[in-house]
Amino acid sequence: xxxxGIKDATAVVGIGQTAFxxxxxxxxxxxxxxxxxxxxxxxxIAPGEVDALASYTMEETDEVELAKAVGFGDLTWFGRIGYGxxxxxxxxxxxxxxxxSGQASxxxxxxxxxxxxxxxxxxxxxxxxxxxxxWTRPFGLLRPVDEIAMLTRRYLHEYGAxxxxxxxxxxxxxxxxxQNPDAMMYDRPLTREMYMTSRWISEPLCLFDNCLETDxxxxxxxxxxxxARDCRRRPVLIHAAAQGLPAQHHGMVNYWNDDPLTxxxxxxxxxxxKHADLTPEDVDVAQIYDAFTALVPLSLEGYGFCGxxxxxxxxxxGALETGGRLPLNTxxxxxxxxxxxxxxxxxxxxxxxxxxxxAQVPGATTCLVTAGEGVPTxxxxxxxxx
Amino acid sequence: xxxxxVDPDGAPFWxxxxxxxxxxxxxxxxxxxxxxxxxxxxxxxxxGQEWRRVSGHGRIWSYVVPHPPLLPDYAAQAPYNVIVxxxxxxxxxxxxxxxVTEAGARLDSVPPEQIRIGARVRVVFDGTGLPQWVRExx
Numbered sequence: 001x002x003x004x005g006i007k008d009a010t011a012v013v014g015i016g017q018t019a020f021x022x023x024x025x026x027x028x029x030x031x032x033x034x035x036x037x038x039x040x041x042x043x044x045i046a047p048g049e050v051d052a053l054a055s056y057t058m059e060e061t062d063e064v065e066l067a068k069a070v071g072f073g074d075l076t077w078f079g080r081i082g083y084g085x086x087x088x089x090x091x092x093x094x095x096x097x098x099x100x101s102g103q104a105s106x107x108x109x110x111x112x113x114x115x116x117x118x119x120x121x122x123x124x125x126x127x128x129x130x131x132x133x134x135w136t137r138p139f140g141l142l143r144p145v146d147e148i149a150m151l152t153r154r155y156l157h158e159y160g161a162x163x164x165x166x167x168x169x170x171x172x173x174x175x176x177x178x179q180n181p182d183a184m185m186y187d188r189p190l191t192r193e194m195y196m197t198s199r200w201i202s203e204p205l206c207l208f209d210n211c212l213e214t215d216x217x218x219x220x221x222x223x224x225x226x227x228a229r230d231c232r233r234r235p236v237l238i239h240a241a242a243q244g245l246p247a248q249h250h251g252m253v254n255y256w257n258d259d260p261l262t263x264x265x266x267x268x269x270x271x272x273x274k275h276a277d278l279t280p281e282d283v284d285v286a287q288i289y290d291a292f293t294a295l296v297p298l299s300l301e302g303y304g305f306c307g308x309x310x311x312x313x314x315x316x317x318g319a320l321e322t323g324g325r326l327p328l329n330t331x332x333x334x335x336x337x338x339x340x341x342x343x344x345x346x347x348x349x350x351x352x353x354x355x356x357x358x359a360q361v362p363g364a365t366t367c368l369v370t371a372g373e374g375v376p377t378x379x380x381x382x383x384x385x386x
Numbered sequence: 387x388x389x390x391x392v393d394p395d396g397a398p399f400w401x402x403x404x405x406x407x408x409x410x411x412x413x414x415x416x417x418x419x420x421x422x423x424x425x426x427x428x429x430x431x432x433x434g435q436e437w438r439r440v441s442g443h444g445r446i447w448s449y450v451v452p453h454p455p456l457l458p459d460y461a462a463q464a465p466y467n468v469i470v471x472x473x474x475x476x477x478x479x480x481x482x483x484x485x486v487t488e489a490g491a492r493l494d495s496v497p498p499e500q501i502r503i504g505a506r507v508r509v510v511f512d513g514t515g516l517p518q519w520v521r522e523x524x
Contacts (some may be wrong), residue, residue, distance in 0.1 A: 014414065123457065132422065133391060134391050134392055134393065134396055134400075135392040136441075136482045137388045137480050138388045138389060138458045138491055138516060139469050139483050139484050140387065140452060140466055140484065141450070141468045141482055142460060143459060144453070145452075146450050146468065149450040149452075150448050150449070150470055151448070153449060153450060154447060154470075154503070157503045188452045200453045200465070201452075201453060202450045202451065202453065203450060203451035203452075203453070203465070203498065204450075248428065250422070253482070255447065255482070256478075256480060258478055281480065368480050370398050375401075377458070
């Protein structure tokens, strides 16, 4: 097995989450503990068996605090992935690597965030932001939405994609959220008129092109494939995983590449498919990172579901809806379920392959999950276990 | 307004800008322009660098029109434009800036409907040494 790398060597065996809301009374540490304990209970694994942790660099709950509070054993592996929402899938991927290589046996990945009621990082005017800030912020390119809107405008111009294509993405996510009682937008349907008449945030992106602001936490448990057979739930195998930081990439303002419209998704996808027995055509359902609608057509191109420039057209004729060519973000995604830096896309992928999604794709056995496009990213190809 | 928080690699750009000149970092060995500035050349790995004056002419590569919520100084001028300019002299160097009617004008001085991708622009400098862009054919 060692020579085969991580392919099917590990599995997600537990998932957990808190409620999702604009405001939750508990702090991020408490929410993290709740999500982690729920995931371990789902797996049927005692906290004392956990020996590996992975999370994001912007996570407020650190390993020491989590381990102390929840009662982990000795940890032999812990790490954090950078670049915000680009790190989601890499948390699971790094646990898979740790376990497949024998450096740990039970891993927990988590994300806890109070983005709904807490501060937004872009409003900080005092602390120095990462290097590109001097080239962007003085000119009023202040927020992630402004940075992605710049790419979106160029994308629409270059390929003839339209706001209707972006609406198709927002609508698919909202329709799935309307089936998911845990989603923040469960009882809030979206119409084309609402979308087209909503206020601008950063033209060409409007209110409904933007993800939610959410308080909440999620976690998942990863173990070796052998061990997974003894857990409570049907294992979901980690078939392939990848990170992607393409040559000459530059954060979320990647206008400084030779080819800014081919971002980190392309780099991650090349590695992912190279190490998989599957192709894009084998994917039954996808959870594509959707902090902004425009990231979806870019990702559809990057991960090979369509050709370059065809991402907008791909969304037509209900392709992203249930029963369509590629059912998307079946829990509602970041646009309509919760925005917790994409971790809900991972747990939703697991639910689909267990057959327990609120928008279940019949017979789904493979799911692609991606992390944030536009920033150094990551992806997981999940497969239903026996 | 936010002023550039300068790092050692970027400092020469801003020094030139304060003097009303647009200079871009280039490799002293292979001559390749690079932006943003950095310690060594990604093409030939040389640490030799020079700052080369460019014409200050270019084309709009893309643009956005931010609306509030924004930082207060910016909200006061919103909706305004932010553009990315592809330089004639160095097509792979794209600078973020604002399209204005004249040097020092407000960020919302050009109506968004008058902005288009591909339009020709040239650099000007506001009173604080921030590069801005005006249309070649208003």
